[in-house]
Amino acid sequence: MYTELIQTLNSHDNFAVISHFRPDGDAIGSTLAMGLLLQSLGKKVQMWNTDGVPQRYAFLSGAELIRPVPATLPAEVQVLICVDTGDLKRIGTEAMELFTQAPFTINIDHHHTNTRYAQLNIVEGSAAACGCILHKIIRAAGVQLTRPMAEALYAAISTDTGSFQFSSTTPEVMRTAAELIEAGVDVGDINRRIYQEVPQGCFITQREVLNNMVVEENGTISHYSMPAGRKAELGVGLEDTKDLVDIIRVMQGVKVAVIFEDLEDGKVRVSLRSKDPQVDVSAIAAMHGGGGHCMASGIRMLGPLEDAREIVLNSIRTVVRSLS
Ligand SMILES: [Mn+2]
Structure with missing residues (x-):
């Protein structure tokens, strides 16, 4: 699974990851999970978001690496990956400009209305969260699921399933969550940080x-x-x-x-x-x-x-x- 994607990741050295403006838990968690996966593969990666990281997700390990979108595409970036975004307009006008300049683009998403705007599109409309797709990609890449990755994925999946309340919460979603807990997620702590520290x-x-x-x-x-x-x-x-x-x-x-x-x-x-x-x-x-x-x-x-x-x-x- 994900053969073409993993070949693309392995055959390049320098990446950037972006998601939609007004980011939610899935946008931030998926950006981080992709960035951390690339780091595990020994790649250089930049992570960007037009609106930055909302306070409630700032505790996630690596969240400080998510930076504002640069004015121009850095020359070293070979592949630009957009996650959890059904329509490219949702990354913001300036980021869209960078997307058109990138040598290669990838779109990983779970919106069934996705417009397939990249050169490589991985769209799974039935996935409960983009984080669920990234969990499968991390496994397919043969990379160790670290605790920071697991926390990013848990934040992504928990928020997009309404704390595992929506009907999108399938047995597979629960099995994924179980794996994330096994990888070190502290359920009580992460839920308190996301849901019980409301500004x-x-x-x-x-x-x-x-x-x-x-x-x-x-x-x-x-x-x-x-x-x-x-x-x-x-x-x-x-x-x-x-x-x-x-x-x-x-x-x-x-x-x-x-x-x-x-x-x-x-x-x-x-x-x-x-x-x-x-x-x-x-x-x-x-x-x-x-x-x-x-x-x-x-x-x-x-x-x-x-x-x-x-x-x-x-x-x-x-x-x-x-x-x-
Ligand atoms: Mn989502």
């Missing part, structure tokens, strides 16, 4: 969401809109607005939860979550230029926010009304 700013935004959320269609759709300038009024940062959709998703009876966020560049960020397997939110996202997974997807679309909200909500209402 105060997150609570301010969560209070804002609970005060202003809208529930409609007999309680089957919940949504919240963050207008331009509201983050500044609240005094919260980019990281404090992550995972807000999960708060309104867990309400009893809700089938689809949506967060609309005015990005102040004329664009609106839409995060969609489904709680009903009959509602594929990646299909709804795709109708409006977005993508993702059946139960979790996103769109970046043209504003103003009120217009984007009506367009997306109408698509969701149509799907939800067709259910009963």
